[in-house]
Amino acid sequence: MSDKKTLLVFAHSDEAVAFADVEHLISGVGKVNAAVALAGELAGGNIERVVVLGTAGVVGHAGEDRPSLDTIYQVTKLIQHDFPLPSADVEPTGEILLPDFQATMATGDVFVSDDQQRVHISGLGASLVDMEGYAYASICQRFNVPLQIFKIPSDYADDSASIDEWDDIAKAKSVQLREFYEKNLA
Secondary structure, three states: OOOOEEEEEEOOHHHHHHHOOOOOEEOOOOHHHHHHHHHHHHOOOOEEEEEEEEEEEEOOOOOOOOOOOOOOEEEEEEEEOOOOOOOOOEOOOOOOOOOOOEEEEEEOOOOOOOHHHHHHHHHOOOOEEEOOHHHHHHHHHHHOOOEEEEEEEEEOOOOOOOHHHHHHHHHHHHHHHHHHHHHHOO
């Protein structure tokens, strides 16, 4: 067996544009794509840790505690917002690098872009929302592999959020993620 390594994961190629020279996995968008791609990598047995970098929407209410669009957060708890039956919260087991910038993130297979969805998800206790995090955490838990998830918000997951603008925003956020990676993870 080869040496164990850290697997760097992005959901979408736009989030990884600043990482062209770094080995990484693009899982694809959504819980199914995320789960299948990551499980395939972990099945080989040579991954000692998974680090997910990417974007998320902000669902927290306006005010002091609302996540900033220019801050990277470490996700320390994940919930599902689009699953009608009770599902267990999942907590990644990787080292906490950002103790002052931790977040609970909700995952669902929908791009959240309206106030009603945002308010519902915020009411579940989340401050961020994405489309893959819960799947990544569930798979890592099943394979007993430590996971760290770092997200930078791309939008406020409300009526102003546009999937048409997301690609350009994600590419810009990739540069900020690369700076964070070089300083804290490389």
